Amino acid sequence: MAGLSFDLIALQLFAGLALGAIYVLFAIGLSLIFGMLTVVNFAHGAFYMVGAYVGLYLISIGGNFWICLVAVPIAVGLFGIAVERVLIRPLYGRGIDYPLLLTFGLSYVMVECVRIAFGKTGYPFDTPEVLQGAVDIGVGYFPLYRLFVIGATAVVLLALWLFLEKTSFGLIIRAGARDPQIVRVLGVDVSKVWLIVFGIGTAIAGFAGLLAAPLQGVIPEMGGTILAEAFVVTVVGGMGSIGGAVLAGLLVGVVVSMTSLFAPEMAKVSIFALMAVVLIVRPQGFFGRAGLMS
Amino acid sequence: MLQVSKLNAWYGASHALQDISLEVNKGEIVCLIGRNGAGKTTTLKSIMGLMGRTRGSVTFKGEELLRQPAHVRFALGLAYVPEERRIVQGLTVRENLRLGLVASKEKKREAELIDEIAKIFPRLAERMDQEAVTMSGGEQQMLAIARAMIAKPDLIMLDEPSEGIMPVLVDEMFELFRSMKAQGTTVLLVEQNVELALGIADRAYVLDQGAVVHQASARALLADDEIKERYCSV
Numbered sequence: 362m363a364g365l366s367f368d369l370i371a372l373q374l375f376a377g378l379a380l381g382a383i384y385v386l387f388a389i390g391l392s393l394i395f396g397m398l399t400v401v402n403f404a405h406g407a408f409y410m411v412g413a414y415v416g417l418y419l420i421s422i423g424g425n426f427w428i429c430l431v432a433v434p435i436a437v438g439l440f441g442i443a444v445e446r447v448l449i450r451p452l453y454g455r456g457i458d459y460p461l462l463l464t465f466g467l468s469y470v471m472v473e474c475v476r477i478a479f480g481k482t483g484y485p486f487d488t489p490e491v492l493q494g495a496v497d498i499g500v501g502y503f504p505l506y507r508l509f510v511i512g513a514t515a516v517v518l519l520a521l522w523l524f525l526e527k528t529s530f531g532l533i534i535r536a537g538a539r540d541p542q543i544v545r546v547l548g549v550d551v552s553k554v555w556l557i558v559f560g561i562g563t564a565i566a567g568f569a570g571l572l573a574a575p576l577q578g579v580i581p582e583m584g585g586t587i588l589a590e591a592f593v594v595t596v597v598g599g600m601g602s603i604g605g606a607v608l609a610g611l612l613v614g615v616v617v618s619m620t621s622l623f624a625p626e627m628a629k630v631s632i633f634a635l636m637a638v639v640l641i642v643r644p645q646g647f648f649g650r651a652g653l654m655s
Numbered sequence: 656m657l658q659v660s661k662l663n664a665w666y667g668a669s670h671a672l673q674d675i676s677l678e679v680n681k682g683e684i685v686c687l688i689g690r691n692g693a694g695k696t697t698t699l700k701s702i703m704g705l706m707g708r709t710r711g712s713v714t715f716k717g718e719e720l721l722r723q724p725a726h727v728r729f730a731l732g733l734a735y736v737p738e739e740r741r742i743v744q745g746l747t748v749r750e751n752l753r754l755g756l757v758a759s760k761e762k763k764r765e766a767e768l769i770d771e772i773a774k775i776f777p778r779l780a781e782r783m784d785q786e787a788v789t790m791s792g793g794e795q796q797m798l799a800i801a802r803a804m805i806a807k808p809d810l811i812m813l814d815e816p817s818e819g820i821m822p823v824l825v826d827e828m829f830e831l832f833r834s835m836k837a838q839g840t841t842v843l844l845v846e847q848n849v850e851l852a853l854g855i856a857d858r859a860y861v862l863d864q865g866a867v868v869h870q871a872s873a874r875a876l877l878a879d880d881e882i883k884e885r886y887c888s889v
Contacts, residue, residue: 529762532757535743536746536750539743539745540741540743542705542737543737543741543743544754545724545726546703546725546729546734546737547754547802547803548729548730548757548758549726549757549758550758
């Protein structure tokens with residue numbers, strides 16, 4: 362145990378936060394969409410993967426990473442809007458399992474399309490030059506790009522918070538997630554709100570996929586793994602709760618990171634163990650409301 | 656102003672409203688009375704566009720509403736305060752009031768209109784930044800009414816506003832309805848407290864088992880013990 366100094370643990374904690382940041386971005390979109398539309402979006406991982414591939418494509422035609430940071434969420438969000446309008450909207454009012462099955466199938470279609478267009482093998486994704494290397498964060502050297510991931514996530518969360526808390530549209534979303542009927546009675550065309558929320562949620566998923574690309578490369582199946590882990594995050598945080606998704610996302614990232622330091626073979630299992638413990642102690646998750654799925 | 660004719664509505668297979676016809680003229684307070692389950696709430700919901708299956712006709716200011724979604728009906732000047740108050744959890748009093756304006760043409764005058772409504776509802780003015788669901792039932796009801804009124808609708812429908820509220824607040828509320836009427840707002844009121852409702856209403860319709868069984872001026876009904884006994888006693 363001589364190697365396990367305080368500094369090493371602190372560095373691993375930071376690595377966990379960077380990993381958790383990706384989970385957070387993924388899960389807030391999932392949570393936002395579920396909270397508002399009661400759609401469990403099984404294609405969320407596919408949107409995440411598409412985000413990485415759109416970035417890959419833009420860079421291959423001469424774009425750079427900074428352009429991707431803006432263009433990828435816009436492109437993926439517009440795609441999400443089209444999916445909601447054309448495929449999901451006809452299923453409202455039919456129960457929670459219809460859109461769930463549809464998005465489940467859609468994710469396979471999306472993965473297959475990407476395989477046809479880009480091939481089955483993955484691609485490396487270069488870390489932008491200015492973000493290469495490591496910086497001294499006091500307890501040791503930490504990869505600059507991971508620090509950037511944490512920072513970018515913080516910016517997205519702040520922007521989302523300001524949007525939800527300070528704008529009229531945000532007020533509609535907060536109210537509509539609790540009580541769609543009263544929002545309709547007060548003159549809001551709820552179907553438009555749902556469309557935009559689905560667009561925002563998928564845009565953030567695409568953004569997360571882009572951020573994750575330099576960390577793990579790009580393959581058509583990259584969305585599948587994170588989807589399973591992000592469901593753990595939303596269950597632990599509470600279905601439909603954005604604050605819960607943030608807290609649980611960071612927690613899951615840190616738990617995975619710490620178990621891979623102390624017991625690497627248990628890293629993948631640890632998050633499901635965490636979920637089991639949380640579900641026993643608090644079935645609705647940290648900030649969830651009981652009975653949402655019924 | 657509001658004309659309902661031969662309105663039918665269904666909950667699944669159950670035929671909840673059968674050929675309801677009624678009208679509300681500009682500046683009137685019209686009251687729907689009848690036992691629980693008589694179809695009063697369903698009538699209001701159908702007028703607002705919240706029932707799945709409806710047939711017949713509902714016109715408001717000359718426009719046919721029945722195929723329009725709820726938000727279009729709001730835009731035409733129709734407001735609805737549902738029975739359960741529906742104060743949104745997690746929102747402050749001010750945010751609930753803002754919610755009443757988000758879809759309104761008056762949205763630009765938000766601050767001004769909130770000040771205006773706060774003068775009418777002094778209880779809310781004191782609690783503007785408090786989370787709304789922490790208030791008493793009566794205060795929440797006041798908020799629900801204020802939220803519906805803030806965008807200045809032409810007709811406001813109120814479902815059981817006095818239910819579960821302290822008598823002193825009920826008096827205050829009905830005083831408010833009187834002043835709303837004096838300022839030209841038209842009201843369609845569903846109320847369990849028949850004497851109180853008839854006290855401020857111009858006319859009333861009596862509903863039973865999803866149909867209109869009697870209509871009269873409020874004054875005539877107030878004196879008609881037989882009708883009240885037959886259709887309204889609990």
